[in-house]
Amino acid sequence: MIDALSVRSRPPRRALLPAPDQLIPTSTCHGLDQLVGNTPVLWIPDLHATGRRGFWAKLEGHNPGGIKDRPGLHMIQRARERGDLLPGMPVVESTSGTLGLGLALAGLVHGHPVTLVTDPGMEPSMRHLLAAYGARLDIVDRPHPDGGWQQARRDRVTRLLAEHPGSYCPDQYHNPDNADAYHPLALELAAQLSRIDVLVCSVGTGGHSAGITRMLREFFPHLRLVGVDATGSTIFGQPARTRLMRGLGSSIHPRNVDYPAFDDVHWVAPAEAVWACRQLAATRYVTGGWSVGAVAVVASWLARTLPDDTRIAAVFPDGPYRYADTIYNDDYCRQHDLLGRPPARRPDEIGHPSEREVTRWTRCTNIVQPVATGQVPA
Template identity: 65%
Template sequence: MNHLTAAPPPAPAQVPAAAVRHPLRSAAGLVGDTPVLWIGGPFTASGRGFWAKLEGHNPGGIKDRTALHMVRAARARGDLVPGARIVESTSGTLGLGLALAGAVHGHPVTVVTDPGLEPLMTGLLTAHGAGIDVVTAPHPDGGWQEARRRRVTELLAAHPGAWCPDQYDNPDNVAAYAPLARELVAQLGRVDTLVVSVGTGGHSAGVGGVLRGHFPHLRVVGVDTTGSTIFGQPAAPRLMRGLGSSVFPRNVAYGLFDEVHWVAAPEAVWAARHLARHHYATGGWSVGAVALAARWLARTLPADNRIVAVFPDGPQRYVGTVFDDPYCHRNGLLGRPPADDPDEITDGRDRAVARWTRCTRVTDPLARPGRHDLAGAAR
């Protein structure tokens, strides 16, 4: 009689240790070590492209990095005592990072925001235990941002011992992004051009300052939204959230930038939607704006120029805005593709811009005497 002998099971595949993320005991370990993805045609011109740093792979986005770092630094200095409340103004993404930091370190969190916060973000913040305080009217000079900041001051007075990270002016916001820059060096070896959105100024100064320490000839391109005052434009209503400002954050390192691009909401929507369709990796307002500038740079710079664009988050929070047809139709955001090239101005104060525009003379619009440049603060 023939006896059939079962073949032994195959040996398990040997996975290199470096390819495995070890089990985590804290959610803080989910932050960082985000991937880099090549973005080429058909989004870019044939044979051209750029690298995208996908910060949407953090639990809440790029600001998880700064929320954790600012909280840890404040605890180490004694500015934030155990169990004290954290109160901060945010348009959303930093709120998720602070909710994460609060859960990790045992702090209640109150997020001060405005009626523009998306319902999805409200639900996520609430689910993660953050309290939400909504201001009801913009400040006559500083808009919604200034109204939120004034409400933060009121809440700090109402909660003795509470602490505000002050993301706009806190140098820890800049220092938090040194690991991101070091990741890029390890992943790509060389960076020639960095394209970053600018809001509080934290990640542009933190990443750009460290990279320029490695690559002295690095070109840094800042991306802002039309209607933002950061680079000298007059204040105007802004639909896009996550980049731009109606105040002047001290964290913006003006001396770091070689040029700035302003992008309008329809142009950012076009770019974000085309990225989604052709490359799957996409995001919202900031991603669309940054990608549009990086796409143009990839076409106009020499082919061997290594361009990196930082994508601050993913698409999830924008399902009711950037990726929602009724919302986009109501706001006139569809059917308005960007021009092949940006408009040009010689100074950010020359005139108000309403479409994608580029300027290669970047100055501090307030020219504050004694102002220190944070470009090298994270080196």
């Protein structure tokens, strides 16, 4: 007779399990450069919570250092292939932060010392992180009288290149390799979303808006490109002013900005970007820096106003980690009067960038290239 107690105490028969390497798709990386790319897209509902409309956000903050890991690696690789950058020679570049992370990564991958010229506006946390990654920081102490901190950094780069023969500057503002670096991102978006009607991009050097759009229009010829700039930026014909926001906008006119590619441009103010960043954090557990907030303001409005079958893709260039002491710090935001000032339900409209200086969210469909290509400041 079978003892019922002994039957109950027997361990259950183990099911046959697949081999460990068949459990999930493998993501093992043998090189640091393999960490870059294949970032996810996430559905973002309208930030004003007015219905079921929304847009798709490409979360480039899932790269180790953000979106500019892509051009950091690509520009260095191409310079090496052309012989412009010899093995072991220094890389010198101007940056407000994010490209610095990409170049620090490229320096580790390819064995180049990296010097990054920045200004006092770079967050202490970013300076500490770049130093930990092995980059040398050179901080300029006064802005250029016309081109501000940006031109002061570029002038310092020119001096460092003269002092160190054989060193190489990727020149993110004018180097076409910058835009080309974003072709893989465009292919990722096309595969992830199958159809894209509107692309929303922040504009700084002009690299990712140009590179992504050129490739996507091979698949979607009628793609509409909406640029997002910062108030106080001179890229699209507004006067240059001291800017609180970093990562978008410019005090010079980069040659990588593909002016004919844009259908319209929006300028967004710091308080409006802060509101959007905090809304994203509270409702979607995803956010980033000034560019992310500004892009979200515009993409959310487009989702509310365009036909409901319009598929909108917005590029979120980075994550929130470097902004803990600015955008997400109440004391900092109160000091700069950035709290409690959400964007309006719709942007102001101007017919031409020279019509008036804008200080809040404003839209213009008349795209003006302020300076001819051959006359861009050095």
